[in-house]
Amino acid sequence: MKKPSGHHFDQIFFYFLRLSGWSLVIVLLFMMGSIFWMSLPTFKNSGLGFFVSQNWDVFKEDFGAWPFIYGTVVSSFVSLLLAVPVSIGVALFINELAPRWIAKPIGFFVEMLAAIPSIVFGLWGLYVLVPFLRDYVQPGLSLVFGWLPFFSGPPIGVGMMAASVVLAIMITPTISSICREVFASIPHSTREAALGLGATRWECLKLAVLKSSFPGILGATLLGLGRALGETMAVTMVIGNVAQVKASLFAPAQTMASLLANEYAEANSDAHLSALTAIGLCLFIIAIIMSLLAQLVVDRFHKKVHGR
Amino acid sequence: MTDLRIDRTLENVEKEFLTLGSLVENILSQISELIKKRKFAPDSLELVLDCEKKINNQDRRLLKVCTESLAKESPFGMDLRFIIAVMKLSADLERMGDQSRNIAYLIKDYLNHTTTKVDQDIIEMCNQVQWMVRTSIEAFMKRDVLLAERVRENDQIVDDILADMRSKCTDMMKQDTQLVETGIDQIMMAKNFERIADHATNVAEEVFFVVRGHQSFDSYKGDNL
Amino acid sequence: MKQVVEVKGVSAWFGSLHVLKEVSFSVHENEVVALIGPSGCGKSTLIRCLNRLHEEVQDAKISGQVFLEGQNIYGPNVDAVTIRRRVGMVFQKPNPFPGLSIFDNVAIGLKLAGVHNKAILQERVEECLMKAALWGEVKDKLKNPGLSLSGGQQQRLCIARALAVSPPVLLMDEPTSALDPLSTASIEELIAQLKKTVTIIIVTHNMQQAARISDKTAFMLNGELVEYGRTTEIFTQPRMEQTERYITGRFG
Numbered sequence: 001m002k003k004p005s006g007h008h009f010d011q012i013f014f015y016f017l018r019l020s021g022w023s024l025v026i027v028l029l030f031m032m033g034s035i036f037w038m039s040l041p042t043f044k045n046s047g048l049g050f051f052v053s054q055n056w057d058v059f060k061e062d063f064g065a066w067p068f069i070y071g072t073v074v075s076s077f078v079s080l081l082l083a084v085p086v087s088i089g090v091a092l093f094i095n096e097l098a099p100r101w102i103a104k105p106i107g108f109f110v111e112m113l114a115a116i117p118s119i120v121f122g123l124w125g126l127y128v129l130v131p132f133l134r135d136y137v138q139p140g141l142s143l144v145f146g147w148l149p150f151f152s153g154p155p156i157g158v159g160m161m162a163a164s165v166v167l168a169i170m171i172t173p174t175i176s177s178i179c180r181e182v183f184a185s186i187p188h189s190t191r192e193a194a195l196g197l198g199a200t201r202w203e204c205l206k207l208a209v210l211k212s213s214f215p216g217i218l219g220a221t222l223l224g225l226g227r228a229l230g231e232t233m234a235v236t237m238v239i240g241n242v243a244q245v246k247a248s249l250f251a252p253a254q255t256m257a258s259l260l261a262n263e264y265a266e267a268n269s270d271a272h273l274s275a276l277t278a279i280g281l282c283l284f285i286i287a288i289i290m291s292l293l294a295q296l297v298v299d300r301f302h303k304k305v306h307g308r
Numbered sequence: 309m310t311d312l313r314i315d316r317t318l319e320n321v322e323k324e325f326l327t328l329g330s331l332v333e334n335i336l337s338q339i340s341e342l343i344k345k346r347k348f349a350p351d352s353l354e355l356v357l358d359c360e361k362k363i364n365n366q367d368r369r370l371l372k373v374c375t376e377s378l379a380k381e382s383p384f385g386m387d388l389r390f391i392i393a394v395m396k397l398s399a400d401l402e403r404m405g406d407q408s409r410n411i412a413y414l415i416k417d418y419l420n421h422t423t424t425k426v427d428q429d430i431i432e433m434c435n436q437v438q439w440m441v442r443t444s445i446e447a448f449m450k451r452d453v454l455l456a457e458r459v460r461e462n463d464q465i466v467d468d469i470l471a472d473m474r475s476k477c478t479d480m481m482k483q484d485t486q487l488v489e490t491g492i493d494q495i496m497m498a499k500n501f502e503r504i505a506d507h508a509t510n511v512a513e514e515v516f517f518v519v520r521g522h523q524s525f526d527s528y529k530g531d532n533l
Numbered sequence: 534m535k536q537v538v539e540v541k542g543v544s545a546w547f548g549s550l551h552v553l554k555e556v557s558f559s560v561h562e563n564e565v566v567a568l569i570g571p572s573g574c575g576k577s578t579l580i581r582c583l584n585r586l587h588e589e590v591q592d593a594k595i596s597g598q599v600f601l602e603g604q605n606i607y608g609p610n611v612d613a614v615t616i617r618r619r620v621g622m623v624f625q626k627p628n629p630f631p632g633l634s635i636f637d638n639v640a641i642g643l644k645l646a647g648v649h650n651k652a653i654l655q656e657r658v659e660e661c662l663m664k665a666a667l668w669g670e671v672k673d674k675l676k677n678p679g680l681s682l683s684g685g686q687q688q689r690l691c692i693a694r695a696l697a698v699s700p701p702v703l704l705m706d707e708p709t710s711a712l713d714p715l716s717t718a719s720i721e722e723l724i725a726q727l728k729k730t731v732t733i734i735i736v737t738h739n740m741q742q743a744a745r746i747s748d749k750t751a752f753m754l755n756g757e758l759v760e761y762g763r764t765t766e767i768f769t770q771p772r773m774e775q776t777e778r779y780i781t782g783r784f785g
Contacts, residue, residue, distance in 0.1 A: 099591060100591065187626065187628065189624045189625070189626060189628045190628045190630065190631075192586060192589075192622070192624065193622070193624060193628050193630070193691070193694075194630070195586060195589060195617060196584060196586060196617055196620075196621070196622035196695075197617065197618070197621075197641065197642040197645055197694070197695070197698070198614050198615065198617040198618035198642065198645055198646060198698070199614070199645050200614055203645060207630055207641065208630065211630065211631065211632035211633065212630065212631030212632045214632060304632075304678065305631045305632040305678065305680075306631055306678070306680050312782065312783065314781065314782055314783075382741055383781065384740065384744070384768045384769070384780040384781055385768065385769065385770070385771060385776075385777045385780050385781045386777060386781065387781050388768075388769060389769065389770065520770070521769065521770030
């Protein structure tokens, strides 16, 4: 076969690029379309009340998404609450404070955390974390803070708290490694400028590193949130799998992802499948909203910090 | 050595300076010829004037090259001192041309007179001055402070010859009033030669300035080398 | 004239790399001293020894004494943070703090030193921006981010920031090398004005700049101070052959 001349090859190449670009859009639209189509029967049945109903009766074919939306959102946000300060702390420690011979191994271990498969986290969560929470942490919290609705109820180990903790551990490497990159991208002279003005070590970090990293840290957080929202296996194994809305973190719950993992295999009726798909659509939409929000917020803060 | 742009610029300045120096040596040779051979052809004066005009033109050209080199290179240290020295000496060399022209005019009348015993002194002075001009330029080009010092010391010799001639001429004119015009011409020629010697001494002194930034050998000697 | 900075036998290392070798010289009040020399000669390290920034680098060591207005900044019980408030520093690439407004950038030094009175801050910020010849251009947009200014303006902002705590000495590490010629010229003019109230030590690799703006020049090579003297002498008739070779561009 004759080798195409430069000009022809250019054209072929650009067609290929255009195809690749559009193909992803097409796949996304197709996914959205098919999920929406499959969940249509549920909305025909329950209407928009689907999103706020707490019922989940397979036989009566009465489905509601609210407990699962609640479970997903709360577990993700609590995990962020735990993970973000720790991730920032770890990133600051490795990048700014620790001497090289300590920083390297710690950094390595944090990266290793990210490599652990989700199911392994689930197993560890179930057999190590849950008993620990049940026997020590939750009774302790109950004693001191039992008057708060968050720490009321019996300490059974599995539940929102276990799921949040596992999620927090899983998303920390993600958030911290992005934070590390953001911190590293700040030119050394900015820190020198802070020190040169007579800032202490901490004042220097606050002024030169944290203040200007805010958009980056926010972006890292939102990325971690995205991961937490969709995390399935580890959460399923420790969250208790009870479709309920309770204020207490001790209580078992259910996330959208864990519900799907649990029930998809056994769903027989079309109504059930449709309801599950509707839940999937929910998750999909929430994930997209988070992603768009992330872009907007990061962009706005970037302008505020960097002026252009 | 390396082929740096600044070195090429400096070489160009040196070349133009040398051209000016050669023209001055040329005009002195012409005058020397006239004095020694005692022959003044119809176009002799014209040749001298022509050479002097060339000297003036080259002086202007050299000045221009130096100014442009300073603007282009913003030199420091010895490079800066060298270019500044060349600009200064350009004026000295141009004055040498003027003095040579003056001498040429005087020679015409001088050769019409009878010879006197002072003629030898004039020839001696001419030789001394030629040597000083040639050697001072050589010292400057080579940055040779010892050679420059020898030229400086020689200025005294020329001054002595002038003083000697002055007294001889005075005696001569007192004894024979017919020789007054001759005497005056001789003294004026000698004075012009002496001025050329002074300018050559300036050239020698600039060698110290270029090499060490000092004007004279004395302050140069005082430095810890 | 009063001696503001005296450097005595300062040597410095990065780990086992010996970067400064027994450097000694002194700077008098309201002088502008330029440090020149080829890359790696130690000039940037030297100024970082004058405000104790050198020791912030891992494995950095220093020996010798540096006297700031008579006090040895490396003496026992001397707090580095306090010293740094008395020595201002401006860097090669303009670096206003991101996330801070123009006003806050200038005020931050004062806030770090414990000054929070709004009236005082307002007054000092205006004064320093005027000293940095920037007030006219920014007085209506003090709340804008520091980074919204042009390169030359940012550098003047950094100068105002450094001056806010009224240090007696201002260190400048190649302050104009990242700027265009017009901005460079305006900062050089600024330095000529600033020297009336502040003593300036400036590192520069631009010899013409050193010749234009400084009173004294120090030439460094391989961590050693080769020659130190009046700028006019260093650039017209230096004493050391190495200095001559460097300033005539025949180095290397």
